Amino acid sequence: MKTLIIYTSQTGFTKRYAEWLAEKMGGDLLDLKDAQKKNMDFFENYDAICYGGWAMAGSLVKAKWFLEKATNWKNKRLAVFCVGASPNDNPDVDVFLQNVITEEQRKYIKVFYCQGGINYEKMKTPSRIVMKMFVSALKNKKDATEKEKAMAEKMASSYDISDIKYIEPIVMYIGEKDNEKAV
Template identity: 30%
Template sequence: MEKTVVIYKSKHGSTKKYAEWIGEELCCPVIAEADFSKKDFDNYENVIFGGCVQAGGIMGFDIIKKNMRRLQGKKLVVFAVGLNVMQKETRMQLREINFGKRKLAGITCYYCPGAYSPENIHGIDAGIMKMMVNMLKSKKPIETTDEDRVLLEHVQNGVDMTDRKYIEPIVAEFK
């Protein structure tokens, strides 16, 4: 039985990047959520799951939620990757949406800022981002926070906030 596995669900690459960095540091396998079977949980003592944040949900997190029985007795850590996951309000919403049920409440979740390239966003994602831009721009100046201004700038111009320093506390839990 291998000790640790990193499972991830990435949409634009940031979550995969963090998962690979964690895998390098812990010398453990890194597996895309789509390639991981629920039976595979039996092969590991420790599970690290990473997913990108979309509409408040952690993508791919269902593989964890639906397999809590299989995960009993295993160390489980989750990391969420997104543009504004470093904001306290966003973290609180993420906790409530993803870990609100009692059986999920004790799961440790870390937050890692991601990257965003507007030129690589298409379809429904582009529509969602356009709505966010319009919402942020429609706020009255007195209601607009510094965090809103930074988010608007990142969405309009793109940004890469990925940094290995954000995996340090995750790696420390397993060394």
């Protein structure tokens, strides 16, 4: 299975997951900006293509390019992996994953989530400002639950909850021999 991993990353978590995936699957790795410069013939060499992006305010950053191209790649194994600051078991993650692609796209693309973290040192200033505002709003929320308070506390500084184990479901999906479609 010749595999290509395309990713976009601001602070490095998505890049790290993309590198782990490429290493584990012996696949090729391409930053989204470089992928966008390739002509369509380039992608024909691949049996599987994964796109990785990070979560921003409930949507997946720069997913549009991949989702548009994917309509021509339905004969390939296709996956989207989303990286965010929320832990995998946060119920918001399920809601987020439901909205990342449409029901139609779900017929030929499988979506995964990998918990990443927050790195304020590498974050661009506008992102840092938005994050600080979000954390402060959460902290000051009148009827905040204990979970929300704990989350606000955690999100006030950088943290890293990424782990290579979260690539396993993606590796299994891409590696499956039969090409049955995602459900």
